[in-house]
Amino acid sequence: MASHGVRGRSGGRPTLEEVAARAGVGRGTVSRVINGSPRVSDATRAAVEAAVAELGYVPNTAARALAANRTDAIALVVPEPETRFFAEPYFSDMLKGVGSELSDTEMQLLLIFAGSDRERERLAQYLAAHRVDGVLLVSVHADDPLPDLLTQLEIPAVISGPRSAAEPLASVDSDNYGGARSAVEHLLGRGRGRIAHITGHLAVYGAQRRVDGYRDALREAGHEVDEALIEPGDFTEDGGRRAMAELLRRHPDIDAVFAASDVTAAGAGQVLREAGRRIPDDVALVGYDDSAIARHMEPPLTSVRQPIEEMGRAMIDLLLTEIADRRPAASRGLERHQVVLATELVERRSS
Amino acid sequence: MASHGVRGRSGGRPTLEEVAARAGVGRGTVSRVINGSPRVSDATRAAVEAAVAELGYVPNTAARALAANRTDAIALVVPEPETRFFAEPYFSDMLKGVGSELSDTEMQLLLIFAGSDRERERLAQYLAAHRVDGVLLVSVHADDPLPDLLTQLEIPAVISGPRSAAEPLASVDSDNYGGARSAVEHLLGRGRGRIAHITGHLAVYGAQRRVDGYRDALREAGHEVDEALIEPGDFTEDGGRRAMAELLRRHPDIDAVFAASDVTAAGAGQVLREAGRRIPDDVALVGYDDSAIARHMEPPLTSVRQPIEEMGRAMIDLLLTEIADRRPAASRGLERHQVVLATELVERRSS
DNA sequence: ATCACTTGTGGGAGCGCTCCCACACTACCT
DNA sequence: AGGTAGTGTGGGAGCGCTCCCACAAGTGAT
Numbered sequence: 001m002a003s004h005g006v007r008g009r010s011g012g013r014p015t016l017e018e019v020a021a022r023a024g025v026g027r028g029t030v031s032r033v034i035n036g037s038p039r040v041s042d043a044t045r046a047a048v049e050a051a052v053a054e055l056g057y058v059p060n061t062a063a064r065a066l067a068a069n070r071t072d073a074i075a076l077v078v079p080e081p082e083t084r085f086f087a088e089p090y091f092s093d094m095l096k097g098v099g100s101e102l103s104d105t106e107m108q109l110l111l112i113f114a115g116s117d118r119e120r121e122r123l124a125q126y127l128a129a130h131r132v133d134g135v136l137l138v139s140v141h142a143d144d145p146l147p148d149l150l151t152q153l154e155i156p157a158v159i160s161g162p163r164s165a166a167e168p169l170a171s172v173d174s175d176n177y178g179g180a181r182s183a184v185e186h187l188l189g190r191g192r193g194r195i196a197h198i199t200g201h202l203a204v205y206g207a208q209r210r211v212d213g214y215r216d217a218l219r220e221a222g223h224e225v226d227e228a229l230i231e232p233g234d235f236t237e238d239g240g241r242r243a244m245a246e247l248l249r250r251h252p253d254i255d256a257v258f259a260a261s262d263v264t265a266a267g268a269g270q271v272l273r274e275a276g277r278r279i280p281d282d283v284a285l286v287g288y289d290d291s292a293i294a295r296h297m298e299p300p301l302t303s304v305r306q307p308i309e310e311m312g313r314a315m316i317d318l319l320l321t322e323i324a325d326r327r328p329a330a331s332r333g334l335e336r337h338q339v340v341l342a343t344e345l346v347e348r349r350s351s
Numbered sequence: 352m353a354s355h356g357v358r359g360r361s362g363g364r365p366t367l368e369e370v371a372a373r374a375g376v377g378r379g380t381v382s383r384v385i386n387g388s389p390r391v392s393d394a395t396r397a398a399v400e401a402a403v404a405e406l407g408y409v410p411n412t413a414a415r416a417l418a419a420n421r422t423d424a425i426a427l428v429v430p431e432p433e434t435r436f437f438a439e440p441y442f443s444d445m446l447k448g449v450g451s452e453l454s455d456t457e458m459q460l461l462l463i464f465a466g467s468d469r470e471r472e473r474l475a476q477y478l479a480a481h482r483v484d485g486v487l488l489v490s491v492h493a494d495d496p497l498p499d500l501l502t503q504l505e506i507p508a509v510i511s512g513p514r515s516a517a518e519p520l521a522s523v524d525s526d527n528y529g530g531a532r533s534a535v536e537h538l539l540g541r542g543r544g545r546i547a548h549i550t551g552h553l554a555v556y557g558a559q560r561r562v563d564g565y566r567d568a569l570r571e572a573g574h575e576v577d578e579a580l581i582e583p584g585d586f587t588e589d590g591g592r593r594a595m596a597e598l599l600r601r602h603p604d605i606d607a608v609f610a611a612s613d614v615t616a617a618g619a620g621q622v623l624r625e626a627g628r629r630i631p632d633d634v635a636l637v638g639y640d641d642s643a644i645a646r647h648m649e650p651p652l653t654s655v656r657q658p659i660e661e662m663g664r665a666m667i668d669l670l671l672t673e674i675a676d677r678r679p680a681a682s683r684g685l686e687r688h689q690v691v692l693a694t695e696l697v698e699r700r701s702s
Numbered sequence: 703a704t705c706a707c708t709t710g711t712g713g714g715a716g717c718g719c720t721c722c723c724a725c726a727c728t729a730c731c732t
Numbered sequence: 733a734g735g736t737a738g739t740g741t742g743g744g745a746g747c748g749c750t751c752c753c754a755c756a757a758g759t760g761a762t
Binding site for chain 4: 366367378379382385386411414417418419
């Protein structure tokens, strides 16, 4: 925290030039020391470092940004109103991962919300002005123009949750397919045979992958997939209620439900209970996200956990690589940068 | 969102100089138009604006920052780990106020967490490099060195919740004294005579002021203040439980409790119920913050609402003024900038 | 016609860095 | 002896702006 050194002796903050004079070297040499170049003799480096310490020199970021054409800052862009952001622990966990991974670097993290049109307009300006070296994009909708804007501006970006199998941007995702499979396999292992699936919003790629995982798990276990057991939801509690009611109407003999989110499972659970079904005795229930609600439900909900903090870390890794690659106009577009992290089934009493 | 214009015609982004050439004017004139100077004829302004639009010109912030010695960015510094930040709706509301007030300006808001030592170190560097024009400080502890650092670096700053009556920084606060008074007066008006107070963490100035308000309300109503009815808490639920247990032990005849926060009230309520006291029949309960928990308690909790969003707005106003004042080396330290906003008692069934 | 302002405009200087070329020096081959 | 690398260093040029001085042109009072 200390910030000693000779402040304001000659008016303002010391400049690189003053450090050079003090150390008896040239400007270039000081710049090399500051930036950790190896092409400096030990003696010179020591002299410069002493001068830096004595003067309390801190590089002027604006000058550096202007000369080097970089900002040493990246933005975490959240295309949602603040309220939703804060409501979900998802973001908080992700932020934790991002922050921890960034703490070894000089990079500064900016949090930018772009929920309203006005905020989006400002964000566009901000990006056009290249005020960040890269962007982390979380929870983007499939039709969001933001990713394209970033591509057009040639700003390195990493997206959490690709928008399709052909996502052009670098992306980090959890294994939705595998997560869904593990949930269904778990239910099969518990002897359940009539397993329904309430999907997430199918415009979201991850929701589609979960359906794929559901199907394949059943097929590979030798079951036929009954499409009538798949009911579209939208990740919400209300959607879960609607879907569950519909499923019960069509298939009163259901003995298990795999829901694409915990809140959806919560909604489904209510409807099941109202219909006199006991959980897990009559119907087993599995959710997705392993959120707080899963632990607090009655009975506690079996759920698929995504390694969100780790995803945050992976996003930073990818982004920093992209940024570094960009500098020497490197091999663009050769390898697609897609990271997929494993999920984990957390078993509780609902199944 | 549109970002049309001729991109990359001559390699990179267009510069001010190119805009000037295109519009057939000098650099200075373009700068004046961009910055909204009135000393430009209408015809010239129109020509420049056309050129700006055609070229898709966006000012280079780094160059501007370097030349003008300002960054057009302010930081909201949260000296807490992210988790706590997200847990409390307080911050989300404040952010909303800050964001809305800022949306009319060119200022960019950065969110910086400084919970760990490492993060603090980075923040110190960041501030020393003057990467922001001003700082908003929320939830600072009395012994935090951050405010002094800001003063020393001569960075304009506004603090939410002054650390003492003699807070040197500009500050915005809600009327803790008045809020406490209104709570106690409300209880008195309901015919309660033995009113206890579970305080907040007394190292927090606002908590002290609430105690003052409690005392004065009783005194002015002609009651004697029984110091044994004041039990120190720490804003937490657990603190509320402990304090309530202690109060019941000392004063089984209490008929009302004013708690310094809603969670404290929740803790107190549990203990009261376990002791067989009915709320509000036997003991009336009033909290502070009007948080979500207040609405969801059984019975719903009467609570003192603070205008948090408005506080956020007021902080930005103060900060922008400070920043503007600083520019022409203005009258420093003459008037203390302290804003205190009124609270509102929200009556519910607990009292 | 002269002076004194006001208004609008152009462009030099300079903000504090990084990049890179030039150069001195050493070390080790032919 | 000459050549060829490699290493460490200094400093010019330039990044894209803002600031401010200089100056042209217009306006109105004397």
